[in-house]
Amino acid sequence: xxxxxxxxxxxAVVTIASAFAVVSTKNIxxxxxNLMLTFFGVAGxxxxxxxxxxxIVQLIVYVGGILILLIFGVMLTxxxxxxxxxxxxxxxxxxxxxxxxxxxTLLGMVLKSNWRVLPQLQQPVTGLADIGxxxxxxxxxxxxxxxxxxxxxxxxxxxxxxx
Amino acid sequence: MHQITLLHFLFVSSTLFCLGLFCVVAxxxxxxxxxxxxxxxxxxxxxxxxxxxxxxxxxxxxxxALFVIILAAAESAIALAIVLNIYKMFNNVNVDEIDNMRx
Numbered sequence: 001x002x003x004x005x006x007x008x009x010x011x012a013v014v015t016i017a018s019a020f021a022v023v024s025t026k027n028i029x030x031x032x033x034n035l036m037l038t039f040f041g042v043a044g045x046x047x048x049x050x051x052x053x054x055x056i057v058q059l060i061v062y063v064g065g066i067l068i069l070l071i072f073g074v075m076l077t078x079x080x081x082x083x084x085x086x087x088x089x090x091x092x093x094x095x096x097x098x099x100x101x102x103x104x105t106l107l108g109m110v111l112k113s114n115w116r117v118l119p120q121l122q123q124p125v126t127g128l129a130d131i132g133x134x135x136x137x138x139x140x141x142x143x144x145x146x147x148x149x150x151x152x153x154x155x156x157x158x159x160x161x162x163x
Numbered sequence: 164m165h166q167i168t169l170l171h172f173l174f175v176s177s178t179l180f181c182l183g184l185f186c187v188v189a190x191x192x193x194x195x196x197x198x199x200x201x202x203x204x205x206x207x208x209x210x211x212x213x214x215x216x217x218x219x220x221x222x223x224x225x226x227x228a229l230f231v232i233i234l235a236a237a238e239s240a241i242a243l244a245i246v247l248n249i250y251k252m253f254n255n256v257n258v259d260e261i262d263n264m265r266x
Contacts, residue, residue, distance in 0.1 A: 008167045012175045019182045019202055028192060035198050038179075042205045045175065048167075051212045051225045054232075058208075061232050066201065066239045073194045073243045077250040087192035090259045095189035103181040110173045117169050118219040131222050131229075139226055146233050153237035161244035 008048055015041030026086050028074045032067065039063050053128055172213035179206035193246045193256040197239060204235045 018037035025031050039062040046055035089095075135143050179202055186199025208228040215224020250256050 002166075005167050008171065012171070015175060016178050016182075019179055022198055022202065023182050023186045023190075028194060031195060031198060035201065038202065038205070042179075042209060045172070045209055046212055046228075049172070049209075049212045049216045051216070051228070054208075054212060054225050054228050057229060057232055061236055062201070062205075065236055069239055069243050070194060070197060070201075073197070073246055076247055077194065077256045087190065087195060087257075089189050090191050092189050095185055098188065099181050099185045102184060103177065106177045106180070107174075110170065110177060115169055115217075117217045127222055131225060134222055134226055142230065146230060150233065150237055153241055157240040157244040160241070161247050163248060 004048065007044070011041045011044035011048065014038075015045065026088070028078070028087055029071070032071050032074060035070070036063055036067055039067065053131055169213060169217040172209060172217075176206040176209040176213070179203075179209070191257045191259055193249065193258050194243075196258060197242050197246070200242075201235065201239070204231055207231060 015038055018034045018041060021034040022031045022038060025034065039058060043055040043058045046052075046058060183199045183202030183206065186202060187196050190196060190199065208231050211224045211228040211231065213224075214220065215222070215227075218224075246256055249261060253261055
């Protein structure tokens with residue numbers, strides 16, 4: 001078992017265990033902090049896949065932005081004074097059945113499919129320059145549109161929340 | 164290095180997807196539903212990056228993952244604004260109690 005495999009199993013276990021904690025814990029604040037661990041684990045998996053830039057973006061945007069937003073949401077929509085920020089489940093049994101069936105289907109498809117994997121993998125390289133060139137050449141339109149979308153989303157969120 | 168195959172990554176991402184799906188379907192609090200959506204988007208992102216590495220698509224998959232992250236940021240900002248409005252109107256954010264469209 002080499003170092004790569006050890007790191008993969010470490011990050012996979014961190015990701016899945018903390019995602020399980022997100023789903024199963026009763027306290028929303030614990031869920032939010034476990035979600036942070038999940039994001040870190042997923043960032044580690046990106047690094048193992050040779051996507052360093054995506055890993056950094058994941059850390060900055062998810063941990064620094066989205067998670068803070070979610071925690072703000074928790075703080076603003078619960079009465080902090082009762083000091084117990086708990087939440088329950090609804091329709092657990094049907095949900096479990098549906099998710100189990102879905103998981104079975106998904107796993108069956110993953111295992112049965114005839115994936116065409118390249119015989120020799122290229123070594124993971126940091127392709128920051130290549131990603132930048134792709135973003136302003138091939139994907140320039142999508143890039144600009146996403147910028148506009150972010151602006152619209154920001155204005156929309158502010159105007160919805162202010163109402 | 165090559166004993167970790169594509170299937171390992173696909174297994175991690177399917178598990179993450181199923182946990183997120185369960186979170187969306189079975190939790191009461193609207194913010195927990197949002198966290199489930201984030202889990203699902205993360206699992207899709209792992210798939211994008213894994214396929215782009217193992218299938219030889221260069222950096223295209225990574226750029227798709229980047230776009231997904233941007234969309235997730237926009238989505239969570241809008242969704243939290245909506246949740247705040249729901250809280251103002253109904254005084255809770257439990258998705259099973261919010262069942263009328265107007266006050």
